[in-house]
Structures are given as structure tokens and as C-alpha cells.
Amino acid sequence: MFDLVWLIPLFPLLGLIINALTGWKSAGVRPGVIASAAVGLSFAAAVALFFELLRLPAADRLVEVPLFKWIAAGALSTEIAFQIDPLSMVMILVVTGVSFIIHIYAIGYMHGDRGFNRFFIFLNLFVFAMLILVTANNFLMMFIGWEGVGLCSYLLIGFWYQDDYNAYAGRKAFVVNRIGDFGFLLAIFLIYATFRTLDFTEVFSQAAAMPMGAGVLTAIALLLFVGAAGKSAQLPLYVWLPDAMAGPTPVSALIHAATMVTAGVYMVARANVIYTLAPTAAAVVAIVGALTALYAATIGLTQFDIKRVLAYSTISQLGYMFIGVGVGAFAAGIFHLMTHAFFKALLFMAAGSVMHAMSNQTDMRIMGGLRKKMPRTFWTMLIGTLAIAGIPGFSGFFSKDEILWQAWSGVHGAPWLWLIGAVAAALTTFYMFRLIFMTFFGTLRADDKTAHHLHESPGVMTWPLIILAVLSLIGGYVGIPAVLGGSNHFEHFLAPVFAASTELRGVAAHGGAEGPAAGHSLELLLMGIVLVLVLFSLWLAWRYYGRKSDLPARTAARLGGAYRLVFNKYYVDEFYDAVIARPLHRISESALWRFIDVRIIDGSINGTAALIGAGARALSALQTGVVQNYALAFVFGVIALLVYLFV
Numbered sequence: 001m002f003d004l005v006w007l008i009p010l011f012p013l014l015g016l017i018i019n020a021l022t023g024w025k026s027a028g029v030r031p032g033v034i035a036s037a038a039v040g041l042s043f044a045a046a047v048a049l050f051f052e053l054l055r056l057p058a059a060d061r062l063v064e065v066p067l068f069k070w071i072a073a074g075a076l077s078t079e080i081a082f083q084i085d086p087l088s089m090v091m092i093l094v095v096t097g098v099s100f101i102i103h104i105y106a107i108g109y110m111h112g113d114r115g116f117n118r119f120f121i122f123l124n125l126f127v128f129a130m131l132i133l134v135t136a137n138n139f140l141m142m143f144i145g146w147e148g149v150g151l152c153s154y155l156l157i158g159f160w161y162q163d164d165y166n167a168y169a170g171r172k173a174f175v176v177n178r179i180g181d182f183g184f185l186l187a188i189f190l191i192y193a194t195f196r197t198l199d200f201t202e203v204f205s206q207a208a209a210m211p212m213g214a215g216v217l218t219a220i221a222l223l224l225f226v227g228a229a230g231k232s233a234q235l236p237l238y239v240w241l242p243d244a245m246a247g248p249t250p251v252s253a254l255i256h257a258a259t260m261v262t263a264g265v266y267m268v269a270r271a272n273v274i275y276t277l278a279p280t281a282a283a284v285v286a287i288v289g290a291l292t293a294l295y296a297a298t299i300g301l302t303q304f305d306i307k308r309v310l311a312y313s314t315i316s317q318l319g320y321m322f323i324g325v326g327v328g329a330f331a332a333g334i335f336h337l338m339t340h341a342f343f344k345a346l347l348f349m350a351a352g353s354v355m356h357a358m359s360n361q362t363d364m365r366i367m368g369g370l371r372k373k374m375p376r377t378f379w380t381m382l383i384g385t386l387a388i389a390g391i392p393g394f395s396g397f398f399s400k401d402e403i404l405w406q407a408w409s410g411v412h413g414a415p416w417l418w419l420i421g422a423v424a425a426a427l428t429t430f431y432m433f434r435l436i437f438m439t440f441f442g443t444l445r446a447d448d449k450t451a452h453h454l455h456e457s458p459g460v461m462t463w464p465l466i467i468l469a470v471l472s473l474i475g476g477y478v479g480i481p482a483v484l485g486g487s488n489h490f491e492h493f494l495a496p497v498f499a500a501s502t503e504l505r506g507v508a509a510h511g512g513a514e515g516p517a518a519g520h521s522l523e524l525l526l527m528g529i530v531l532v533l534v535l536f537s538l539w540l541a542w543r544y545y546g547r548k549s550d551l552p553a554r555t556a557a558r559l560g561g562a563y564r565l566v567f568n569k570y571y572v573d574e575f576y577d578a579v580i581a582r583p584l585h586r587i588s589e590s591a592l593w594r595f596i597d598v599r600i601i602d603g604s605i606n607g608t609a610a611l612i613g614a615g616a617r618a619l620s621a622l623q624t625g626v627v628q629n630y631a632l633a634f635v636f637g638v639i640a641l642l643v644y645l646f647v
Contacts, residue, residue: 001048001049001052002049002052002063002065002084003065004045005049005065005082005084005135006065006067006082007042007045008042008045008046008049008092008096008131008135009042009128009131009132009135011038011039011041011042011045012035012038012039012042012124012125012127012128012131013124013125013128014038015034015035015037015038015039015120015124016035016038016120016121016124016125016128018034018038019031019034019035019117019120019121019124020121023117023120023121029107029111029116031116031117031120031121032103032106032107032110032111032116032120033107034120035103035120035121035123035124036100036103036104036107038124039096039099039100039103039124039127040100040103042096042100042127042131043093043096043097043099043100046089046092046093046096046097047093049084049089049092050089050093053084053085053086053089058495058496059496061085061086061496062083062084062085062201062496063083063084063085064081064082064083064084064137064201065081065082065083065084066079066080066081066137067079067080067081067082068080070140070141071140075196076192077197078138078140078141078198078199079137079138080141081136081137081138081141082135082136082137083135083136083137083200084135085496085497086493086494086495086496086497087266087269087270087334087494087497088134088135090334090338090493090494091134091262091266092131092134092135094258094262094337094338094341095127095130095131095134095258095259096127096131097258098254098257098258098341098342098345098468099123099127099130099254099258099259101345101464101467101468102123102250102253102254102257102258102345102349102464103120103123103250104460104463104464105250105253105349105352105460105461105464105465106119106120106123106248106250107460108457108458108460108461109248109249109250109352109356109461110248110250113248115159115160118159119156119159119248122152122155122156122159123156123250123251123254125148125152125155126149126152126153126156126254126259126260127259128148129145129147129148129149129151129152130145130148130149130258130259130260130263131145132144132145132148133145133146133148133149133263133266134263134266137199137200137201138198138199138200139187139188139191139198139200139203140188140198142267142270143184143185143188146181146184146227146231146263147181149231149259149260149263150174150177150178150181150231150260151174153170153173153174153177153244153255153260154170154171154173154174155170156247156248156251156254156255157169157170157173157243157244157246157247157251157255158170158171158246158247159247159248159251160246160247160248163246165246166246166247168243168246169240169243169244169245169246169247170246170247172239172240172243173240173241173243173244175240176230176237176239176240177230177231177240178230179226179230179237180226180227180228180229180230180231180237181227181230181231182226183223183224183225183226183227183230184223184224184226184227184228184230184267185227186223187220187223187224187226187227190216190219190220190223191203191220194216194220195207200270204271204273204274204500207273207274207277208273208277208500208504210277211277212277212279212504213277213278213279213280214277214278217274217277217278217281218278218280218281220274220278221271221274221275221278221281221282222278222281222284224267224268224271224274225264225268225281225284225285225288227264227267228263228264228265228267228268228285228322229264229288230264231260231261231263231264231267232261232262232263232264232265232318232321232322233261233314233315233318234264234288234289234292234315234318234319234322235288235291235292235295236572238292238296238315239572239573239576241256241261241311241314241315242308242311242312242315242569244311245305245307245308245311249307249348249349249351249352249355250349250352252307252310252311252348252352253344253345253348253349253352254345256310256311256314256344256345256348257340257341257342257344257345257348258341258345261314261318262318262321262337262340262341264318264322265318265321265322265325265333265334265337266334266337268285268322268325268326268330268333269325269330269333269334269497272325272330272497272498272500272501273500273501273504275325275326275328275501276328276500276501276504276505277504279412282326282327282328282412283326283412284326285322285325285326286322286323286326286327286407286412286413286417287326287417288319288322288326289318289319289320289321289322289323289324289325289326290319290323290407290417290420290421290424291319291420292315292316292318292319292322293316293317293318293319293320293323293420293421293424294316294319294420294423294424294427295316295319295570296312296313296315296316296319297312297313297316297423297424297427297428297431298427298566299312299566299569299570300312300313300316300427300428300431301427301430301431301434301566302563302566302567303431303567304363304364304365305362305363305364306351306354306355306362306363306364306367306435306439307348307351307355307362308362309364309431309432309435310344310347310348310351310435313344313347313388313428313431313432314344316424316427316428317336317340317344317388317428319424320336320400320403320421320424321333321334321336321337321340321403323403323407323417323421324336324402324403324406324407326412327406327407327410327411327412327413327417328406328410328411328412328501328505329402329403329406329410330494330497330498330501331490331491331494331495331498332399332402332403332406332491333403334494335398335399335402335479335490335491336396336399336400336402336403338399338475338490339387339395339396339398339399339472339475339476340388340396340399342387342395342468342471342472342475343383343384343387343388343394343395343396343468343472344384344388345468346380346381346383346384346387346465346468346469346471346472347381347384347385347388349461349464349465349468350377350380350381350384350465351381352461353374353377353456353457353461353462353465354367354370354374354377354381354439356457356461357370357373357374357377357453357454357455357456357457358446358450358454359449359450359453361446361450364435364438364439365438365445366445366446366447366450367438367439367440367444367445367446368438368439368440368441368442368443368444368445369440369441369442369443369444370439370440370444370454371440371441373454373455373456374440374454374455374456374457375456376456376457376462376465376466377456377457377462377465378440379469380462380465380466380468380469381436381439381440381465382436382440383469383472383473384468384469384472385432385433385435385436387472387473387476388428388432389425389428389429389432389433389534389537389538390425390428390429390530390534391534392531393473394472394473394476395471395472395473395474395475395476395477396472396476397476398476398477398479398480398481399476399479400425401481401527401530402479402481402488403421404418404421404422404425404526404527404530405418405481405523405526405527407421408522408526409519409522409523411505418526422526422529422530422533423533425530425533425534426530426533426534426536426537427537429533429534429537429538429541430537430538430540430541431541433537433538433541433542433545433546434541434544434545437541437542437545437546438545441545441546442547442548478490479491481523482520483520483523483524483527
């Protein structure tokens with residue numbers, strides 16, 4: 001069975017090839033059905049592979065499947081090979097499962113679009129690249145998938161490229177990600193220079209023999225994190241993700257939930273041995289994650305675009321994941337990655353359902369009262385909101401609590417990390433229920449034309465919402481912690497992947513100096529504090545936005561410049577534009593283009609051409625057609641030759 005792992009990325013590739021060859025002459029929804037079926041087959045193969053992996057003893061759940069030698073140049077030898085272990089298996093299931101649901105939803109959402117076939121070709125390519133990334137057994141193959149995902153993000157974010165803003169958003173995502181990718185590429189160079197291999201198993205085995213805090217490991221870990229920060233939208237490389245909302249809503253759901261933005265978290269978790277041995281770099285990961293979680297949450301409080309609110313919530317939730325992997329709780333970070341895929345895909349697709357009913361309007365200030373017109377969309381989005389808020393019983397509660405507990409008690413944890421995470425959780429609850437109340441409660445504030453066309457989305461769009469709502473409700477029960485009477489099956493499943501890191505740290509995955517009872521008491525106390533903060537934030541959101549009130553306007557006016565600062569996203573985009581983008585543009589135009597390109601490069605080529613032309617014209621003067629002149633020239637040439645040889 002494992003020998004057929006290559007079928008998992010192959011199916012989406014075949015889907016895009018079939019649509020590329022035949023889709024142009026296909027009518028109706030056929031390209032969407034073909035693309036969805038391809039990803040569905042990939043998901044079915046992933047499920048079969050998962051059960052095959054479960055049959056193996058826990059210690060033997062690492063299978064490498066080489067296909068062929070890719071590069072053999074001197075000491076460098078790299079294969080096209082797949083690695084199947086619990087970590088890659090989780091990612092494969094999340095990517096294929098959530099992508100399959102999004103593909104089905106997209107059939108209804110994109111129906112009638114002139115680029116329908118092109119959209120599903122790009123979507124299949126996106127899934128193919130992501131599967132290459134998460135199944136690779138070496139850094140170079142991972143980088144190929146990494147770049148493929150970046151290319152597809154450019155194609156999908158700028159899908160409606162006829163609109164200038166959409167095209168700009170696609171370019172922005174591409175350029176910012178190239179900054180992060182440069183760090184990843186430097187890390188690959190340094191890894192090969194240090195270990196003389198790019199294979200995961202060999203690299204991590206050699207790294208485990210190096211001393212804790214070795215400078216080269218710290219450098220590698222920091223460079224890898226630069227790549228992760230770009231792809232997973234962390235400070236300061238997060239600015240591309242809010243503008244990625246320019247793409248179709250299924251693209252937003254796919255990027256934010258199951259594919260691109262989770263790649264950085266996966267990479268850090270995959271390189272867990274390196275980060276365990278580089279505590280300084282791990283601390284940087286946790287700190288950046290915490291600051292990002294809090295920073296993005298504050299911006300989400302003031303936004304009115306429904307997709308932009310969700311975009312900043314994604315950035316914030318990714319910060320939580322990096323807190324987890326930064327403090328050494330790699331399983332907790334991946335756990336939240338999984339639950340986040342469920343509720344964030346749900347939230348974006350529910351937002352798309354709202355936009356579908358509202359004639360593509362995204363401003364929550366013109367919404368309201370939609371729960372009566374769109375009951376399935378309302379109830380499913382409410383479940384997603386309860387999950388992301390971390391309300392007990394929902395999936396986000398289990399994964400977020402695990403991260404917060406590890407932020408306090410983990411090997412690299414600290415109380416202030418927990419505090420930032422707790423405040424960010426409270427802010428998340430406020431702005432997400434603000435979204436719910438502004439969108440679904442009160443009275444509709446849209447014009448009569450929009451109000452007249454309000455309707456629930458078709459079944460092809462709402463059934464995926466229901467499936468994801470169920471997963472958002474029950475998905476966290478695979479990781480019930482010991483403090484709540486569970487055995488955290490998810491962590492145990494991933495334990496073999498992180499066993500080397502646990503051994504290197506020389507401590508148990510949970511606990512520490514305190515005994516289990518004391519640890520559980522403290523964990524329950526911290527859990528209770530966060531729950532109180534969350535419920536207070538829910539009440540506050542209801543008080544401000546759940547009923548007709550002038551409190552939001554009065555509060556905004558009272559805060560004045562502080563509110564405008566947050567509303568304008570701290571003017572970071574403007575700062576980047578003024579300090580980086582425009583100076584680079586001017587330098588490129590004046591120095592690189594006008595002087596180096598036009599004058600030096602073009603000038604040298606044009607000058608050489610002019611010189612050759614002048615020489616040709618001078619020589620052409622000798623071509624008179626008179627035989628006597630040719631004879632005379634021949635004589636003079638012979639004389640000159642004789643003089644050169646004998647004088």
C-alpha cells in the first residue's frame with residue numbers, strides 16, 4: 001500500500017491535466033466535477049493509507065518511498081521520495097479532506113464565471129503542490145512544493161486579474177513570499193554545507209549529535225523561520241494575507257485553512273530536532289507568534305469587511321500555532337492546525353454564502369438580520385465562531401487550551417506568553433461575535449434591490465458548511481487532555497515523530513517539576529480564567545453589537561486617534577510603501593534601469609553593434625567590383641605579409 005503513496009498527489013495532477021486538455025470545450029459544471037473527483041480520490045487514498053499506517057507498531061511508523069534519483073552531482077544526491085509518518089499523515093488528511101469539501105463548494109460559488117475551468121485547474125495545481133510539500137522526505141523536494149504553492153497563490157489571488165486591485169494583491173503575495181523563500185533557500189544551502197545531505201532523517205540524526213545551542217543550528221533554525229514567517233503570515237511578513245481576500249472566497253478558504261498558511265507551521269514541526277537544539281531560535285518563534293496573535297487580534301476589532309476580519313483572525317490563530325511549536329509543544333501546534341482547518345474553512349465558506357446572498361457585498365455595516373433568511377448559513381457560522389472562540393465542547397477549545405497550557409508550563413514557556421495568548425483569545429471572541437451580531441442580528445441595512453434578492457445558498461454550498469460544522473464541533477475530541485479525563489490520542493499518535501526532541505530535552509512531554517495533581521490544578525485554574533475572559537468578551541460583544549446601540553460609535557469617537565491607528569492597521573502598509581517599496585522603485589527606475597540597463601548594458605550592446613556596422617561600411621568601400629583594385633590589394637597584402645615574416 002505504501003508503495004502507492006505517489007497516487008495521492010497524482011490524482012489532483014491528473015485532474016488538472018484532464019481539464020486543461022478538455023475543459024475548454026466542456027459546458028456547465030463538468031470541470032468542477034472532474035477537479036473535485038480528483039481530490040476526492042486523493043482523500044480516499046489518504047484514508048486507506050492512514051489505516052495502513054495504524055497497523056504498524058508506533059515505533060515503526062516511518063516509511064520512506066523512493067521513486068527515482070533526481071540529482072546526482074558530486075557529493076549531492078537527492079531523490080524524489082515520499083515520507084509517510086504520523087505528522088505527514090495528519091497533513092495529508094487535512095489537505096485532501098478540507099480541499100475536497102472546498103472544491104465541491106466552489107462548484108456552486110463559481111458557477112457561471114467565465115474562468116470556471118481555469119479556476120479548477122489552478123485549484124488542483126494548488127493541492128498537488130501542497131501534497132508534494134507535506135510528503136517530501138528532503139528539504140529540496142519540500143522547497144519545490146513550497147514554491148509551487150507560492151506560484152498557485154499568485155494565480156488564484158489574482159484570478160480576477162482584470163481588476164487592478166486583484167492583480168496588485170496577487171503580485172503583493174508573490175513578492176512578500178519571495179522574501180521569506182529567500183530565507184528558506186539560504187537555510188537549505190547552510191543545511192547542505194553542514195550535513196552534506198538534505199534528507200530529513202540523515203539531517204536530524206546528525207543534528208542530534210551536535211551540542212545544544214550550536215551556532216550553526218541556531219542560524220539554520222532562524223533562516224527556516226524566515227521562510228515560515230513569510231508563508232504563514234507572521235510579523236513582519238504578514239501584510240500579503242489580508243489583501244489575499246481579493247481572490248474568490250473558495251481560494252480564501254483553501255489558503256487560510258488547509259494549504260499555504262499552514263506550511264510554515266508544518267516546516268517548523270518537521271524540523272523539531274533542530275529547534276529543540278536551538279533554544280534561542282525556538283524562543284524567537286514563540287515570541288513572534290505571541291506578538292502576531294495579539295497584534296492581528298487588535299486589528300480584527302475594527303474591520304468592517306467580513307473577509308478581512310477573518311483574514312486577521314487567521315493571522316492571529318497562526319500566531320497561536322507558532323507559540324505552540326516555539327515552546328516545544330509541537331503536537332499542540334499541529335493539533336490547533338487541524339482544528340483551525342475545520343472552523344476556518346467553515347467561516348470563510350459561510351462568509352462566501354453571505355456574499356452570494358448579498359450580491360458580493362462584504363461590508364458588515366450594510367448587513368444585519370440575515371439569520372432568518374439564511375438559517376443554515378447562520379447556524380453553521382455560529383458553530384465555527386464558537387469553535388474559534390474556544391467555547392468548551394467545541395474543537396478550538398481543546399487545541400487552544402493545550403497551547404495556552406504549554407505556553408505557561410512548557411519547556412520554553414513563560415507566564416507572560418500565556419497572558420498574551422489569553423488576551424488574544426478574549427479579543428478573538430469579541431471580534432468574531434461582533435461579526436455574528438452585525439451580520440445576522442438586528443435589521444437589514446442593505447438597499448431594497450439587495451434585500452429583494454436575499455436567499456439561502458444552494459445545497460452544493462450549504463452541505464459543505466454542515467460537514468465542516470460537524471467537524472468543528474467534534475474534531476477536538478481526539479485530543480482531550482488528561483486534566484479533563486482524556487488520554488489525548490492525537491498527541492500519542494504524533495509522539496514517535498517528536499520522540500527525538502523529547503529525548504533531547506530530557507523531560508516528559510507534560511508536567512515538569514510539579515506533580516501531576518499540582519499541574520492539573522494549575523491547568524484547571526488557568527483554563528477557568530481564560531473561559532471567564534472569553535465569556536466576558538462574548539457579553540461585551542452582545543452589549544455593543546447584539547442590540548441597537550450607539551456604543552460602538554461613541555467608543556470610537558472617545559478613543560479618537562488610537563481607534564484610527566488600529567482601524568488603519570497601524571499604517572504598516574503605508575510605512576512599507578514609503579520606506580521600502582517606493583525607494584526601491586525609484587532606485588530601480590533611475591539607477592538599475594536608466595543607468596545600468598539603458599546606458600551600460602544596452603549602451604555596450606548598441607555601441608558594439610554600431611562599431612561593427614561602421615567597420616562593415618568601411619570594408620564595404622573596398623568592394624568596388626574592379627579587378628585591378630583587388631589585384632593591387634592582393635599585392636599590398638603579400639608585401640605586408642613578407643615584411644611581417646622577414647623584417
